[in-house]
Amino acid sequence: MKKVLCVCGVGQGTSLLLKMNVADILQEKGIYADVDNCDLTSASGENADLIVTNSEFAKQINNDAPIVIVENYFDKNEIREKIEKYLNK
Secondary structure, three states: OOEEEEEEOOOOHHHHHHHHHHHHHHHHOOOOOEEEEEEHHHHOOOOOOEEEEOHHHHOOOOOOOOEEEOOOOOOHHHHHHHHHHHHOO
């Protein structure tokens, strides 16, 4: 995995928090990837190996990358569980 994109509506506050949580979780697992954040509009044009966002934004993203859906960007346990589920496919 080379690039992970964390997406929220505006691409600032919550996606930055999600980015930090995702980067921590991937590092814990020994996975080193470029983790970035952006707004919903930009996500469709970005190259990514994985997108992490919530269910509402996921419906609006036009990108071929797999999407991991998390509902609470603050809940590191939920994020970890969803990423582990994706990695174990």
